[in-house]
Each structure stands twice: as C-alpha cells, then as structure tokens.
Amino acid sequence: MSVPVLEIRGVSKSFPGVKALDDVSFAIARGEVVGLIGENGAGKSTLLKILNGVYQPDSGEILVDGRSVSVASPRQAFDSGIAMVFQEQSILPTLTVAENIFLGREEEFIRFGLISRSRMHAAAAEELRKVHLDIDPGMRCADLAFAARQMVEIAKALSLNSRIKGHVTILLDEPTSVLEQKEVDLLFRIIRDLRDRASFVFISHRLEEVLDISDRVYVMRDGKVVKELSARSASVKDLHQLMVGRQLHHEYYREARQVPPSPAVVLAAEGLSRHGAFHDVSFDLHEGEVLGIAGVVGSGREDLARCLAGHRRPDSGTLHIAGAAVRFAAPHEAAGAGVGLVPAERKVEGLVAPFSVAENMTLAALPRFVSHGAIRFAAELGVARDWIERLKIKTPSPDTMVGSLSGGNQQKVVLAKWRIAGVRVLILDHPTRGIDVGAKEDVYDLIRDMTAEGLAVILLGDTLEEVIGLSSRILVMRDGAITARLDAPPGGKPRQVDILRHMV
Amino acid sequence: MAAIAVERGQMLGHWRRWAPVAVLLGLCLVVGLINPSFFSFGNAVRMLNTAAIPLVVCMGATFVILMGSIDLSVEGTIALCAVAASMLVTNDLTGVTIGLWSVPAAILLGGALGLLNGLVHVKLRIPSFMATLGIGFAGIGIATAILGGVMVRIADTDFRNWLSLGRLFGIPAAVWIAGIAVLAAWVIQERTRIGRWIYAIGTDEQTARNSGIPVERTRILIFGVAGLFYGLAGALSAAQIGRGHALIAQDRLFTAITAVVVGGTALSGGVGSVLNSVIGVFIVIVLANGMVLMGIEPYVQKGVQGILIIAAVALALDRSRLDVVK
Numbered sequence: 001m002s003v004p005v006l007e008i009r010g011v012s013k014s015f016p017g018v019k020a021l022d023d024v025s026f027a028i029a030r031g032e033v034v035g036l037i038g039e040n041g042a043g044k045s046t047l048l049k050i051l052n053g054v055y056q057p058d059s060g061e062i063l064v065d066g067r068s069v070s071v072a073s074p075r076q077a078f079d080s081g082i083a084m085v086f087q088e089q090s091i092l093p094t095l096t097v098a099e100n101i102f103l104g105r106e107e108e109f110i111r112f113g114l115i116s117r118s119r120m121h122a123a124a125a126e127e128l129r130k131v132h133l134d135i136d137p138g139m140r141c142a143d144l145a146f147a148a149r150q151m152v153e154i155a156k157a158l159s160l161n162s163r164i165k166g167h168v169t170i171l172l173d174e175p176t177s178v179l180e181q182k183e184v185d186l187l188f189r190i191i192r193d194l195r196d197r198a199s200f201v202f203i204s205h206r207l208e209e210v211l212d213i214s215d216r217v218y219v220m221r222d223g224k225v226v227k228e229l230s231a232r233s234a235s236v237k238d239l240h241q242l243m244v245g246r247q248l249h250h251e252y253y254r255e256a257r258q259v260p261p262s263p264a265v266v267l268a269a270e271g272l273s274r275h276g277a278f279h280d281v282s283f284d285l286h287e288g289e290v291l292g293i294a295g296v297v298g299s300g301r302e303d304l305a306r307c308l309a310g311h312r313r314p315d316s317g318t319l320h321i322a323g324a325a326v327r328f329a330a331p332h333e334a335a336g337a338g339v340g341l342v343p344a345e346r347k348v349e350g351l352v353a354p355f356s357v358a359e360n361m362t363l364a365a366l367p368r369f370v371s372h373g374a375i376r377f378a379a380e381l382g383v384a385r386d387w388i389e390r391l392k393i394k395t396p397s398p399d400t401m402v403g404s405l406s407g408g409n410q411q412k413v414v415l416a417k418w419r420i421a422g423v424r425v426l427i428l429d430h431p432t433r434g435i436d437v438g439a440k441e442d443v444y445d446l447i448r449d450m451t452a453e454g455l456a457v458i459l460l461g462d463t464l465e466e467v468i469g470l471s472s473r474i475l476v477m478r479d480g481a482i483t484a485r486l487d488a489p490p491g492g493k494p495r496q497v498d499i500l501r502h503m504v
Numbered sequence: 505m506a507a508i509a510v511e512r513g514q515m516l517g518h519w520r521r522w523a524p525v526a527v528l529l530g531l532c533l534v535v536g537l538i539n540p541s542f543f544s545f546g547n548a549v550r551m552l553n554t555a556a557i558p559l560v561v562c563m564g565a566t567f568v569i570l571m572g573s574i575d576l577s578v579e580g581t582i583a584l585c586a587v588a589a590s591m592l593v594t595n596d597l598t599g600v601t602i603g604l605w606s607v608p609a610a611i612l613l614g615g616a617l618g619l620l621n622g623l624v625h626v627k628l629r630i631p632s633f634m635a636t637l638g639i640g641f642a643g644i645g646i647a648t649a650i651l652g653g654v655m656v657r658i659a660d661t662d663f664r665n666w667l668s669l670g671r672l673f674g675i676p677a678a679v680w681i682a683g684i685a686v687l688a689a690w691v692i693q694e695r696t697r698i699g700r701w702i703y704a705i706g707t708d709e710q711t712a713r714n715s716g717i718p719v720e721r722t723r724i725l726i727f728g729v730a731g732l733f734y735g736l737a738g739a740l741s742a743a744q745i746g747r748g749h750a751l752i753a754q755d756r757l758f759t760a761i762t763a764v765v766v767g768g769t770a771l772s773g774g775v776g777s778v779l780n781s782v783i784g785v786f787i788v789i790v791l792a793n794g795m796v797l798m799g800i801e802p803y804v805q806k807g808v809q810g811i812l813i814i815a816a817v818a819l820a821l822d823r824s825r826l827d828v829v830k
Contacts, residue, residue: 054714075716090711094703094774103704104716106697114695 003066005030005199006051006082006169011060013046020046021057022223030167033191033200035214035231037207039243042220044203048171051201052084053077065167075104083160084171091149091156093142098124100141101156105163127159128152132186146297147179154187161198169199176204188213205463207236219243252441253469255490257448261289261472265323266456267339267425269308272317277303278480281317285425290447290457292471292488294464294499300480301460302344305427308458309341310334322424335364340418342411344430344460350414353403357395358384360402360413364421387416391446408439415446426450427458432466444470464500468493476502523819524768524783531787535794542797549675555789556678557740558759562767562781563689564618564733565760567726572706572773573625573632575730578760580643581617582753585610585738587647590748593660597651604666610742611735617643618731622724636727640757647750655749658742667743678740685736689778692729702726706773762809763788766816788812 004027013021021043028034036044049055051062053071061068064080071077074084091100098117101124102109109120117138124137133151141149154175160168176184191200191213204210210217211231219227219242227242267285272278278300285291295301306312308319310328319326321337328334331341343350351360361384362369369380384398391412395405402413411431418426428447432440447457447470461467467474468488476484476499484502486494536542561578568575591598592606602609617639625635658664670677693699701722704712713719737756742748767784769776788809795805 052714073716074714075718078716084714086711086714090708090714092704092707092711092774094707095700099700099703103700103712106700110697114691115697115700117695 002029004028004063005065005167007063007066008047008051008057009061009063011047011050011057011062013050013055013057019223021050023060024220024223024225025060026218026225028169028199028201031195031199032216033195033202033214035210035217036201036203036220037205037210037217037239037243038220042243043223044220045173046223047220048084048173048201048203051077051082051169051171053082078105078160079164081160081164081166081168082171083157083168084173085153085157085175086173091141091153094140096138096140097128097135097144097152098137100152101127101137101159103156108163123159124155127155127162130158131155131190147183150175150179151183154190158190158194158198161194167197167199169201171201173203174205175202176206176209184209207239210239211236252444253466254444254448255469255493257452258290258470258472258490259288259451260489261286262454266321267308268320270318270320272304272307272314272319274303274307274312274314277312278477281477281482283475283482283485285456285458287424287454287456288451289473290451290459290471292459292461292467292474293477294461294467294474294503295477296503298479299477299503301477302429304477305341305429305458305460308334308425309339309427311341335421335423338422338424339427340364340421340423340425341427342414342418342429342431344433351402351410354401356399357388357393357402357405357413358398361387361398361416361420364417383420387420391416392442406435406439408435408442411435411439411443412446415443419450423455425456425458427460429460430462431459432462464496468496468499474499478503521768524766524780524787527766528783528787528790531790531794535790535797538794539797542794545674547793547797549679551786551789551793552679553676554793555785556676556682557737557744558756558763558785558789559682559782560685560733560737560740561756561760562763562785563685563778564730564737565764566689566767566769566776566778566781567693567702568632568730569761569764569769569771570702570706570773570776571723571726572709573723573727574761574771575621575636575727576633576757577617577621577636577640577643578734578757579753580640580645580647581614581731581734582738582741582756583647583750584617584643585614585735586742586752587650587656587738587748587750588613589663589739590656590658590742591650593658593663595659595748596657597654598656601660603660603662606663607667607736607739610739611732614731614733614735614738615728616731618734619724619728621731622727625727626720626723632727644750651748651750653750655747658746658748664743664746667740669743678744681736681740685733686778686782689733693778698722698725698729703774706775708774758809759788762813762816765813768816771817 007027009025011021011024024047026047038044046055050057051071053073053076056072062071063069069080071080095103098120102120106115109116121137128135128137131151131154133148133155135144135148141152144152157170160170175187179187202210202213211234214231217229217231217234217239218225219239221243264287265284266287270282272281281304293301303312307314310331310333313329321339326337352363358380362380369376381398388395388398393412394409402410405413432443451457459467459470461470471488474486474488474494475482486498488494541547565575565578589606589610592600592602592609594601621636621639624630624639625632666677667681668676668678672680701712701717704715704717705719705722709719741752763784764781765771766787767780769780791808791812792805795808
C-alpha cells in the first residue's frame with residue numbers, strides 16, 4: 001500500500017472507568033472505503049471522534065499523508081481534509097439548510113464582514129444537488145423530515161470535497177440508520193462517484209451494507225482492532241462472529257429459559273388511543289410472558305409504552321391491571337399499580353446520576369424504607385446489597401454514585417429499582433441500548449429470571465433480532481395501529497422478514 | 505398519521521411566530537377604541553421616544569438570550585456608562601469636556617464591561633445569571649462611589665440635542681438613534697458570522713462546537729456586543745434627563761427582559777430575533793401608555809407587566825414536550 005491518506009498508530013483513549021480505545025492502529029488508502037464494525041461500546045465512535053478532533057487521544061499519533069498532525073478541534077480536522085457525519089444528528093433545526101451546511105466555515109461567503117446570502121445559497125444548492133435533495137437552501141431545517149435532515153448532514157460533510165484542495169476523508173458514523181433503502185442506495189452511489197477524490201470510513205450496524213460498500217473492514221471489540229479483512233472475502237456471518245467473539249446461537253437469547261406464559265392476564269388494554277400517536281390498540285399481557293412490540297420510529301410504540309406507564313394519558317380506551325380498571329394520571333400511580341417503565345434514555349429518565357446505587361434502587365419504593373419520617377439507611381443498604389449480589393452489579397459499594405458505573409451496570413440498577421418496588425409488569429424500552437455484549441447477556445438472563453418469577457415484560461427491543469429472540473409473542477405496529485400478532489415459541493420463532501412486512 | 509402530526513405542529517409554529525404581532529395590533533386597537541387620542545401624532549411620538557432606550561437595550565439583551573444565556577448586568581452597565589458620559593461632557597463636577605466623543609467613550613466602556621461579563625462567565629465557568637448579576641451590582645456600586653451619592657448635571661446642550669432632544673421631521677434624535685441601533689443589530693443577526701453562531705450556540709452548543717465554532721470566544725464576544733448597546737443606552741439616558749447618577753437605569757432590566765420574552769424570543773435560546781424584540785418593546789410600551797391613558801395606577805401597571813412576562817413564557821413554551829421544568 002502506498003502512503004495512506006489517513007493513518008493512526010497506537011492510539012489509546014480512556015474515559016473514567018472505561019478504556020475506550022486500546023492501542024488501535026488503522027489506515028485508509030487513497031480512494032478507499034473502509035468499513036468499521038463492532039458492537040455498541042466497541043470504540044468505533046470514539047475512534048471517529050478522535051479523527052475528527054472532538055476527543056484527544058491519550059497516546060498514539062495521527063498521520064495525514066504520512067505526516068504526523070495534531071487534530072485538536074473539528075475545525076483543524078476539517079482543514080486537514082477530514083469531515084464527519086455524526087451518529088446523533090448535528091443539524092440545527094433553527095438554522096436554514098444553507099446555514100447548516102456551511103456552519104463554522106462561513107468565511108468564504110463573507111465580504112466586508114457580511115455574509116452574502118445569495119452566494120451561500122447558490123453554493124448550498126450545488127451541494128444539495130450532489131445528494132439529489134431538491135429543497136430550498138433557505139428552508140429552516142426544523143421543517144424537514146428526519147431522513148431529509150440526514151441527507152443535509154451528509155451534504156454538509158461531502159461539501160468538504162469541493163472546499164478543500166487535494167484528497168479528503170469523510171467519516172460516516174451510522175449514516176444509514178434512519179434512511180430508507182432508496183436513500184441508502186443513493187448514498188452508496190454518491191460514495192462510489194466520489195472515490196477518485198475522497199476516502200470514506202463507514203460505520204454501520206447493517207453488516208450487509210458494510211460488505212456492499214467497503215473495500216476493507218476493520219472489526220473492533222472492547223476497544224481493540226481484532227481483525228482487518230478484505231470485504232470481498234468476508235461474509236456477514238464471519239463479521240458477526242468476529243464482532244461478538246463467539247458463536248452465534250439461539251442460546252444468546254436464553255430461549256431454553258423461555259417459559260410458556262400462564263393463562264392469568266395481568267394487564268389488558270382495550271381500544272387504547274392517543275391522538276397523533278396510536279389508535280385502537282388492544283392486547284392482553286399474561287404473567288411470565290415477554291411481549292415484544294416491533295415497529296419503526298413513529299409507529300407509536302414508544303408513545304404506547306409511555307401511556308401504559310402513566311407518563312402520558314390516552315385519549316380513550318380502557319386499561320385493566322389484574323382485572324381492575326385503572327387510569328393513570330402520573331407515573332407514580334402506575335408504579336403503585338405495579339407497572340414500571342425502564343426508559344431508553346437511561347441517563348436522563350431512568351437514573352438520578354449523582355445519587356448512590358442504593359439511593360437509586362430504593363427511589364420507587366422509598367415509603368417502605370421510611371419510619372417516623374426518616375429514612376432507615378441500614379434497611380436501605382441491606383436491600384441494596386442483596387440486589388447488587390442477585391443481579392451481579394459491578395460496583396465498589398452501594399454508596400458509589402451510579403453515574404460512575406458502566407452502562408450495563410446502570411441498567412441493572414434501574415431493573416433492581418423496579419424489582420424492589422414490586423412491579424408485576426415491567427416495560428423495557430431499548431434495555432440493551434449502549435451497553436456492551438457481556439452486559440447484554442446479563443440483561444437477557446435477568447429478563448428470564450423475572451418471567452420465571454411470574455413478572456410480565458413488555459419489550460421494545462434495540463434490534464428486531466432481540467425482540468424475536470426474547471419474546472413469547474410479538475405485536476407489530478405501523479402508523480399507530482397493530483398490524484400483526486405473532487407467536488414466538490422457542491424453536492418456532494418468526495423470521496425477521498415476516499415481521500418487517502408488517503412494519504413498513 | 506405521522507404526516508398529520510407534522511402539519512399540525514407546523515401550523516402551530518407559524519401561529520406562534522406571528523402571535524406577538526397580533527398581540528401588538530390587538531392591543532393598539534383596544535387602547536385606541538377606549539381613548540382615540542392614542543392614535544394622535546403627538547402620542548405616537550411620545551411612545552416612540554419612550555421606546556427609544558428600551559429598544560437599544562433590548563438589541564443587546566436579545567443576543568445574549570438567543571445564545572441561551574441571560575444578562576442581568578443591564579442596569580449597572582447603563583448606570584456606569586451614563587455617569588461616565590455625563591462626566592466627560594460639560595458638567596458641574598469635572599473639568600473634562602470631550603463633547604460628543606463621550607458617546608463612543610460610553611459605548612466602548614459598555615463593551616468592556618460586557619467583555620468582563622463574558623470573561624467571568626466563560627473563563628471562571630460561572631452561570632451567566634450569577635456573573636452578570638454580580639457585575640451589574642458592582643457597576644451600580646462604582647457609579648455610586650464615584651459620585652459619592654450625588655448627581656452630575658449636564659450643561660452640554662450639543663450633547664443633549666444630538667442624542668435626545670433635537671428633532672428631525674418632528675421625531676426626536678433618540679428615536680433615530682434607536683432606529684440605527686435596531687438596524688445595526690439586525691445586520692449583525694442576519695448577515696454576520698457571529699449572528700449565525702449565536703443561533704447555533706443557543707440551539708445546541710455541542711453541535712456548534714463540533715462544527716468548528718469557537719464557542720467560548722463567541723460567547724465572550726456576544727456579551728461584549730451586548731455591552732456596546734448598553735453603553736449607547738447609557739449615553740442616551742444621560743442626554744435624556746440631562747443628569748448622570750447611579751440609579752438612572754432603574755427598571756430597565758425588567759422592562760428589557762419582559763420585552764424580549766413577550767416578543768417571542770425563547771429564554772432557552774436559539775429561537776427568536778431582534779425584530780421580535782422590537783415588537784416586544786412596543787407591546788410593553790403600548791400597554792404602559794394605554795394604562796396611563798386609561799388612568800390606571802402605576803403600581804397596578806407593574807403588576808400587569810409581571811403577569812405579562814409569565815403569560816408570554818407560558819404561551820411560548822411547548823410544554824407538552826417538556827417533562828421536567830427547572
């Protein structure tokens with residue numbers, strides 16, 4: 001290989017409690033598309049953020065065209081010919097499309113201190129044409145659909161190509177996760193067209209896509225590059241095994257421990273509707289069952305979960321818990337009736353980060369630990385120790401601040417909180433999002449433990465595979481309505497395509 | 505289903521954008537119907553004259569609020585700049601006389617105080633409300649200490665005429681100057697890099713940083729720009745009443761924040777405009793003027809202003825999306 005356009009050598013990066021990158025080396029040749037794969041938390045995003053100057057490496061060096069450079073800020077990265085499409089969108093809704101595309105590099109349109117809007121719009125229109133997005137550059141991004149915003153984001157990164165002389169590298173951190181197949185095809189065509197001028201680093205969880213577009217693939221696991229291989233000779237199955245570091249089998253989801261649901265109905269929804277979110281949703285939830293709800297963003301399943309847990313109020317319909325009609329006006333009423341929600345935004349909604357592990361665990365059942373108006377700390381600590389043991393939570397002590405634990409252990413604390421509160425129905429909204437593989441398996445074990453004890457679980461899974469693997473029954477939602485109900489007994493799981501057909 | 509939800513939100517969005525204008529027009533109509541003299545040329549000029557200084561102040565305050573910060577140093581900065589200006593023109597306290605040069609001097613002093621606000625806020629990582637509150641009090645304290653509790657009388661008629669009393673086409677100089685200040689603020693907002701960056705930082709600071717915007721430097725600079733407007737407001741205040749003293753800016757802060765918020769600029773940052781604040785200033789002024797015309801007591805007027813600011817925030821916030829209010 002000739003001198004790589006972009007190379008990193010022996011880069012390490014630690015965050016409190018986590019070694020995010022461990023002696024990583026990585027190179028991109030001129031005009032090459034390099035795939036970067038790994039489980040959540042493997043270090044892919046951290047690596048890209050180091051290349052883009054958002055993070056500084058603790059050790060190691062970055063080389064552009066064979067020369068060692070320092071990339072101290074996104075701006076410097078840009079000037080070195082590196083641009084990035086961020087996983088969490090970085091399009092500002094309050095600015096126009098053109099303003100977003102050229103944010104932070106307006107100077108080329110400035111004359112006598114003033115921005116020439118017409119020249120900026122013309123340049124933006126040029127960039128938008130490249131991604132075949134036919135919108136007015138003066139439009140505010142708030143008025144754009146989500147996928148359109150993503151294309152603007154991509155146009156923003158690609159604009160580097162026409163701004164910088166010489167070769168450029170564009171980092172794409174999961175650019176396709178919100179795109180339709182048609183838009184993905186378009187993006188890939190654009191990438192192929194630009195290869196004589198640009199190199200790409202492509203991160204995606206869709207391994208077929210990675211194999212389709214990449215020349216070479218780097219596989220990361222636990223902060224290390226575990227394998228570098230040519231995309232032509234690899235298969236999805238190979239990649240999968242390399243990523244998780246073990247054979248994939250249905251044991252991953254503990255299917256053998258899936259218990260047949262009991263006939264006892266613990267929660268029954270009848271004709272639940274909420275304007276603009278979902279309508280006429282009816283289902284029964286049995287004791288010891290995992291009921292998976294599949295659907296894309298906007299299918300209404302998130303809103304439904306929130307209504308069941310009292311975070312939102314349905315407009316019409318009835319809800320019965322253990323045969324008694326209930327109406328929840330607030331989450332604590334739902335908790336009192338035995339329904340708990342483990343939200344997707346763990347850090348924002350699920351935990352009080354500056355509280356200790358013990359304090360978080362007893363939060364939903366605090367009255368039980370109070371006598372004569374004072375909290376009984378000994379009792380609190382005792383229960384906390386018990387649950388730390390039972391759920392194998394890795395924490396130095398029950399007094400440790402929960403914010404300093406890893407994602408997987410934080411999630412276990414959230415689960416313990418609801419178990420201590422004595423819920424009978426637990427709604428899990430993306431319970432394994434952003435936690436590493438080992439912790440995921442622990443969470444799957446915990447789910448099986450809970451159902452074995454008769455708890456009922458409603459699961460909004462992180463992936464379709466997860467929903468299928470864990471659930472006893474699956475409801476599929478589209479545009480706010482249930483479009484299919486499938487049984488998923490061990491050994492007789494529906495295929496992903498069977499479900500996808502009802503989702504989109 | 506999804507399509508319907510999006511459309512609804514947009515219609516509501518448009519309604520929100522024009523609400524302040526509708527409120528202003530409605531208010532004018534009501535006050536005019538109750539007391540037709542509201543629509544007289546004399547009353548219009550009186551209102552414009554009253555609006556002049558709040559307009560200048562609000563231009564600065566809007567930038568800071570758009571950025572998601574708040575500036576409570578308004579009164580201290582204005583007072584110090586007013587006292588400085590009055591001591592630099594022909595007066596009964598000092599022998600210094602630099603005439604109209606005192607105006608740029610006051611503006612620059614305001615800018616310097618603003619930069620100090622920004623530096624304290626950004627470099628010492630003190631929340632903007634606390635940093636500016638402290639510097640505002642310090643400003644009033646210094647103004648009081650310089651004058652030893654007395655006031656400076658301005659004898660410079662040029663200064664007073666050019667900045668306040670003189671008229672062009674029957675409209676006082678202060679109004680023309682306020683107009684120029686609004687124009688300048690609008691150009692900064694719409695046509696400069698800093699203007700874009702204010703919105704970017706106010707909407708999402710992390711994204712702004714990822715896009716290569718020097719967030720810290722911009723923040724400090726914006727507080728400086730706001731200070732320039734307060735400095736001008738200080739000179740205008742001194743010229744208007746012909747005196748300089750430490751309490752010259754009393755109530756300016758409350759009026760400014762009310763006007764900015766009533767105009768539709770969100771305290772959370774990123775949403776709004778200096779033109780919104782122009783509307784906001786006139787809503788506050790017309791309301792005050794109307795209450796005077798209707799013979800309502802001044803104490804009640806203040807209460808109404810207080811209710812107004814809460815009502816405006818209540819209307820502006822999309823509380824259905826807000827799960828936690830701090």
